[in-house]
Amino acid sequence: TFLDTPGHEAFTAMRSRGAAVTDIVILVVAADDGVKEQTKEAITHAKEAEVPIIVAVNKIDLPSANMDKVLQELATAGLQPESWGGDTVVCEISAKNHIGIEHLLEMVLLQAEILNLKANPDVRSVGHVIEARVDAGKGPVATLLIEKGTLREGDPFVVGVYSGKIRAMFDDLGRRRTEAPPATPVEIIGLDGVPQAGDPFQVVESEKYAREMASTRQHYEQISRAAERAQPSMDALADWMQEHKELKIIVKADVQGSVEAIRDGLMKLSHDDVKVRVIMGSTGAISESDVSLASASNAMIVGFHVRATPQATELAERDGVDIRYYSIIYNVIEDMTKAMEGLLEPDYVEEVKGKAEVRRVFRISRVGNVAGCMVTSGKIHRNNKIRILRDNVVIFEDGELDSLKRHKDDSTEVAEGFECGLSLKNFNDIKEGDVVEAYVINEVARTL
Numbered sequence: 001t002f003l004d005t006p007g008h009e010a011f012t013a014m015r016s017r018g019a020a021v022t023d024i025v026i027l028v029v030a031a032d033d034g035v036k037e038q039t040k041e042a043i044t045h046a047k048e049a050e051v052p053i054i055v056a057v058n059k060i061d062l063p064s065a066n067m068d069k070v071l072q073e074l075a076t077a078g079l080q081p082e083s084w085g086g087d088t089v090v091c092e093i094s095a096k097n098h099i100g101i102e103h104l105l106e107m108v109l110l111q112a113e114i115l116n117l118k119a120n121p122d123v124r125s126v127g128h129v130i131e132a133r134v135d136a137g138k139g140p141v142a143t144l145l146i147e148k149g150t151l152r153e154g155d156p157f158v159v160g161v162y163s164g165k166i167r168a169m170f171d172d173l174g175r176r177r178t179e180a181p182p183a184t185p186v187e188i189i190g191l192d193g194v195p196q197a198g199d200p201f202q203v204v205e206s207e208k209y210a211r212e213m214a215s216t217r218q219h220y221e222q223i224s225r226a227a228e229r230a231q232p233s234m235d236a237l238a239d240w241m242q243e244h245k246e247l248k249i250i251v252k253a254d255v256q257g258s259v260e261a262i263r264d265g266l267m268k269l270s271h272d273d274v275k276v277r278v279i280m281g282s283t284g285a286i287s288e289s290d291v292s293l294a295s296a297s298n299a300m301i302v303g304f305h306v307r308a309t310p311q312a313t314e315l316a317e318r319d320g321v322d323i324r325y326y327s328i329i330y331n332v333i334e335d336m337t338k339a340m341e342g343l344l345e346p347d348y349v350e351e352v353k354g355k356a357e358v359r360r361v362f363r364i365s366r367v368g369n370v371a372g373c374m375v376t377s378g379k380i381h382r383n384n385k386i387r388i389l390r391d392n393v394v395i396f397e398d399g400e401l402d403s404l405k406r407h408k409d410d411s412t413e414v415a416e417g418f419e420c421g422l423s424l425k426n427f428n429d430i431k432e433g434d435v436v437e438a439y440v441i442n443e444v445a446r447t448l
Contacts, residue, residue: 001145001183002026003130005042021128021145023117024108025053027079031065031092035073043077052115053079054089054107061094119182124203125149129159130185132194132256134284140191144201151186152179156207160199161217163210164191194283197256245274247340248299250290251281252306258329259283262304265333274340286323288312295319300339302332347444354378356420356436368428370403370421373436380404381413384438386424390431400425 003022025046029039046053057070071081071090080086089107093100131143142159144151155166167190171177180186192214195201204210249266253259259281270276279299280290286301286308292315294301300322301308308316308323316323326332356373364370373380382404387397404411405421414420424430 001185003145003185021130021147022051023115024111025051026104026108027053027055029055029057029070029074031057031059031067031070032062034066034070035077040077043079047078052111054091054104054111055079055081056091056093056104058093058095060092061097061099067092119148121150121181123149125151125155125157125180125201126203127151127201129195129197129199129201130257131197132199132283133254134194136285138189140194141187141189142191142195142201143185143187146180146182146184146186148182149203150179150181151184151188151203155203156205156210157201157203158210158213158217159191159201160195161214161221162191162193162195163207163214164188165207165210166190194256197260247274247276247336248297249276249278249336250294250299250301251278251304252286252290252301253281253283253304254306256283258304261329262302262332265329266336269333269337269340271340276336276340285309286312288315291315291319291321291323294321300324302326302336304329304332341446347446349442349444350439351442352378352437352439353384354380354416354438356380356414356422356438358430358432358434358436359419361430361432362421364423367403368423369430370423371430371434371436373420373422375414375416375418375420377416378438379413379415380420380422380436380438382411384440387437387439388424388427388430389435389437390433395429395434396424396427399427 025042027039027042027046029035043053055074057067059065060067071084074081074088074090075084075086079088081088081090083090089111091100091104091107093104095101125146126148127144127146129142130145133141135141140162144159151166151169153166153169157164157166166188169177169180169186169188171180171187172185177186204213251259251262251266253262263278263281266276266278279297280293283306285306286303288309288311290301291308291312293299294316301316301324303323303325305327307325313323315321324335326335354375355377356375358371358373360372362370362372382401384401385397386399386401388395388399402423402425403421404414406414406418411420422436
């Protein structure tokens, strides 16, 4: 059985689970791209799980393929190729043109033989949840990978904090099966809740025991959550005492793996000035209760491969709740980044528009001092903010022009090389030799 995990950075948790439930990791590296950050992360997951790695270098038929570069990067990442004297199997392939695929499969079988990978089909079944969701017609549904034993219809089981009895199960082609031996992925129906992807699954002796075991797990999980809420860190308390902005999001998706991937991707967007908080993440259609929660907490709802019920849509329109639908995770992250940037306070950048030198000062009755100036650079505009410098020291700023004249006529703007007369509001101590600096403050939107 092959489990394919996405390469996008947001799917860290899914790659971690993939490494944990497999016997052999096939690490696919593009011959033209080399080892990326996600590749290094996958190597770390595999090593932590102590799972052997076979490297498949794909796209070797491209003109831009560079095997020497790939091998060097693999060695740097801790995977010494066999051709370099190490113990890492590296296969050169082209998935598109079916080059090297047979050799890759031979290496997988050889590794399985060396590891003596065997499972007893005659014990109670044990496995892990790969995905879980709510199906409109079937209720909670989970995809399992059976690791030991044979799973059969009617088996009572515990998975995470939930229990159930196998009512039906289906293989990867949607065909109904009555039993599933080790190393088989199956979709099961008969759960009393939606487990988390990665939760352990095990068949037990009876439905009664399964319910008792699940109830005990739920009890301890509630105690653990209560303890976490009751003992906030000093940093958390400090955060509550400060004014900060927060983008609150409810995530609804078709499968639990997507919920986790989106949640992890969004949490990485948190910024010093704007926080992201996923207040709830679950599978299934967007319901009225989801909209009510969003309305009460001032959150937006992200729907990934799901839609709102008609009642939820009507309630969202009435309460002004923002629901956004997506089918590609990249678009979720991109849109939420833009939403966060909208919450950031803008930067204010000063731009000097012009300078003038005070040549003479005239005393005008009922007006005060009027400075006769020569504009030495840029332009002086009637609406500019004004700063006065004397011997390069600021003696007045954030001022406004009371008047700006060219000869005896009022002027809106005076350019470099022309003389002008000007007076200032609330400042009369202007002297010959002073420099008049005209400037504006521009509002610049901040980005993350």
